[in-house]
Amino acid sequence: MNTLPILYSFRRCPYAMRARMALVLNNINVELREVVLKDKPAQLIACSPKATVPVLAVSTQFIIEESREIIDWAIQQSDTPVFDLACVEQRTLVDLNDNEFKANLDRYKYFDRFPEHPQSHYREQAQDFLSLLEQRLIHTPYLFGDDICYADIAIFPFIRQFSNVENGWFEQSDYIKLQQWLKRLLHSDAFEITMYRYQQWQMGSPTVRFPNQ
Ligand SMILES: N[C@@H](CCC(=O)N[C@@H](CS)C(=O)NCC(=O)O)C(=O)O
Numbered sequence: 001m002n003t004l005p006i007l008y009s010f011r012r013c014p015y016a017m018r019a020r021m022a023l024v025l026n027n028i029n030v031e032l033r034e035v036v037l038k039d040k041p042a043q044l045i046a047c048s049p050k051a052t053v054p055v056l057a058v059s060t061q062f063i064i065e066e067s068r069e070i071i072d073w074a075i076q077q078s079d080t081p082v083f084d085l086a087c088v089e090q091r092t093l094v095d096l097n098d099n100e101f102k103a104n105l106d107r108y109k110y111f112d113r114f115p116e117h118p119q120s121h122y123r124e125q126a127q128d129f130l131s132l133l134e135q136r137l138i139h140t141p142y143l144f145g146d147d148i149c150y151a152d153i154a155i156f157p158f159i160r161q162f163s164n165v166e167n168g169w170f171e172q173s174d175y176i177k178l179q180q181w182l183k184r185l186l187h188s189d190a191f192e193i194t195m196y197r198y199q200q201w202q203m204g205s206p207t208v209r210f211p212n213q
Pocket residue numbers: 010012013014015016037051052053054065066067068
């Protein structure tokens with residue numbers, strides 16, 4: 001009988017990415033159900049009517065519908081957590097990422113839907129947050145010190161997305177420490193496991209255990 005919590009995920013979604021990365025780093029197993037956003041399974045909608053991903057169904061009674069709460073859950077499940085729950089300062093930085101930066105990132109990425117300004121304007125607006133991160137990374141390899149922490153995991157998928165919009169621009173920019181930080185995370189074993197490709201889940205598909213290692 002399968003008693004693993006069920007994670008509804010979408011490989012390229014930055015919210016789902018940070019949840020999976022936290023599960024990998026903390027060595028927590030779940031059943032992964034890869035969702036296609038245009039073809040969401042009824043089982044996802046039944047357990048979470050808002051039907052965003054990720055969703056973690058720990059049991060039929062206990063559903064976690066926010067990626068940050070899934071990270072918290074992963075940390076709490078681990079006997080040897082790789083990092084602690086976020087302190088207030090980390091939470092504030094992640095709030096800034098999830099609200100202001102994400103909104104700017106969307107306008108930058110989908111600039112053609114916001115014709116009031118050119119793409120470079122939206123890129124410019126996103127840069128306050130990049131500068132803030134760059135400052136933090138001047139003296140330490142991770143955002144809050146020498147070791148990877150909650151904020152690194154929660155934020156990096158969004159910086160990855162930013163860097164992919166105009167990769168040439170990002171690579172030649174002055175955000176040297178940020179580029180190094182991003183590369184360090186993207187080249188990690190944990191990220192490789194996080195980004196493993198799974199086929200779309202449908203009722204009757206074989207159970208996929210995640211992390212697959
Ligand atoms: N606050 C949510 C946001 C999740 C979210 O917006 N996920 C997007 C995909 S990246 C989604 O599922 N959108 C619904 C849709 O496209 O139908 C979280 O942190 O988990």
